[in-house]
Amino acid sequence: MINEQRLVDNFLALLAINSPSKNERALADFIIKQLNQLGLKIQEDNSATKIGGNTGNLLCFVPATNAGLSPLLFSAHLDTVKPTKGIKLQNQDGWLSTDGKTILGADDKAGIAVILEMLASVTERQLPHGGLEIVLTVAEETGLEGAKHLNREMLNAKVGFVLDSGDTVDSYVVQAPTEYDFYVALQGKSAHAGVEPEKGINAIHCAAKALANLPIGRVDEATTCNIGKIIGGETTNIVPELVELWGEVRSLQDTHAKRILKTVRLAFLQAANSMGAKLIFKEQLAYQGFDLADKRVLKELLAAAAQNVNLQVRPVTRGGGSDANVLNAYGICTTNLGLGIKAEHSVHEKISLADLISAANLVTSIVEVLPGLSKHLYSI
Structure with missing residues (x-):
């Protein structure tokens, strides 16, 4: 379903770019170049001036190829809690970590890598969709600042997926505080x-x-x-x-x-x-917290997507906040998908490359299975 080597290579390239909160410029420029190569146009909002950063939120709107399908939103954040300058990566039995002197930054560059690979796969395979709205936020780690300064009027999707949960890849957050x-x-x-x-x-x-x-x-x-x-x-x-x-x-x-x-x-x-x-x-x-436990659209869409890639997904409750909180407050039914990151926000942070691949397959599958689901999902 995806190009695993491209995903991993892209992830390693993202990790090498230092992007602490409010200093995401270099990472943003790299991502803009990647998306331009796919023929996609990027918009950068003015949130940088509002939060005192050097970069605004990045938004990419992929036009629908099937107007009868609902648009979907996918989001991750550009910043990391600490600088990763001079990062030295280690790969032990498929687990990627650092030498213990810096954080890894998989939170949330794993989410970015997954979204970039999904876009590449959807483009290459010409998968039908009702439009894809990509939101890459800044300064998430300092209080969801980028998300709070999004222009809600630019977003049409009614269902969204944030790639930023430290839970396992088979999980999706239905309740947060x-x-x-x-x-x-x-x-x-x-x-x-x-x-x-x-x-x-x-x-x-x-x-x-x-x-x-x-x-x-x-x-x-x-x-x-x-x-x-x-x-x-x-x-x-x-x-x-x-x-x-x-x-x-x-x-x-x-x-x-x-x-x-x-x-x-x-x-x-x-x-x-x-x-x-x-x-x-x-x-x-x-x-503001959210509770999506009774949202049939998430349950059906994720169950179908997971089955398509030989996974079984489960709803979970998390005690942490994320951009999903803000997007839900905007009226967009948004869950936070697990990436399997361990010990995030510390120098012991690590992620399994197998989990990264599974997450990318699942997210790509979400786009792939939507046309085959019941019609009521198209009008969400």
Whole structure:
């Protein structure tokens, strides 16, 4: 169904290009050249100016060859969490990794490689389709920034597939959480820690009192809460006047997330009041969750595509967010497909080339099987 050697070669070429968040220019230029060679035109939006990056989202619209079929959207992100400059690849028994000094960047260059191979295969085999909408986003790792600045009006597809899940290749995400981010600042009062500590209000102590009453970690089956960053104090002989904290709450149930967020706010307010400190508490919706468990179109389309390449797919729930969250919020029924990446976001990241090939076969098969499915899918 696909050209396996071309897929692997392209993947290796993508990995060699450094593309940390908001510095995706070199990778974008490589991809533009690849797609131009297929006779496809690329559009780059103005999201770079909005997020302070050097590259915008790349969009490629492949015209329909069968107007009776529905268009499909495929998406991956260009950026990586850390630089991969000087990357040295290792291949051990079909598992691709690095020498341990950089991340691999398979998250999400594996997704890009799969989409590029699908486009090449569909073009070469002249597969009928109702139009393919390719969305390659920037700054996904810094808060889905590229996806949030997409022009929704440019997209016509009602069903989409993001290639960015660390789960196994036989999986597709049907449920993902809502995330709220919060910022806390506690303003105390400085004083000499050894001479007159009584005259001070210890902001760090105040934060500790609040933290001791928070449900940190896994709150319930659907919900998590985390404090990820704390900054405060100057030196040991000064009662610290200011402490700042950053955290998040995620839940598969939006009401649960809001309840825990309220608990967090109340804990800091009570601690501040008890010590006479001042509180600043800010919260922001990072992304909205989604639940696609009852979406027949995904179940039927993926089951047929998987059977076509001797796979069996299964729906899964993930605790992480992705561009699929944003696309679902735009009204596009979008799942996140597994790529089999292990230990992503770390120097131990690795991926099986066999999984990469399986993912490319599955994605190409999605396009191939659509014409043979029941007519109700064409009007989704």
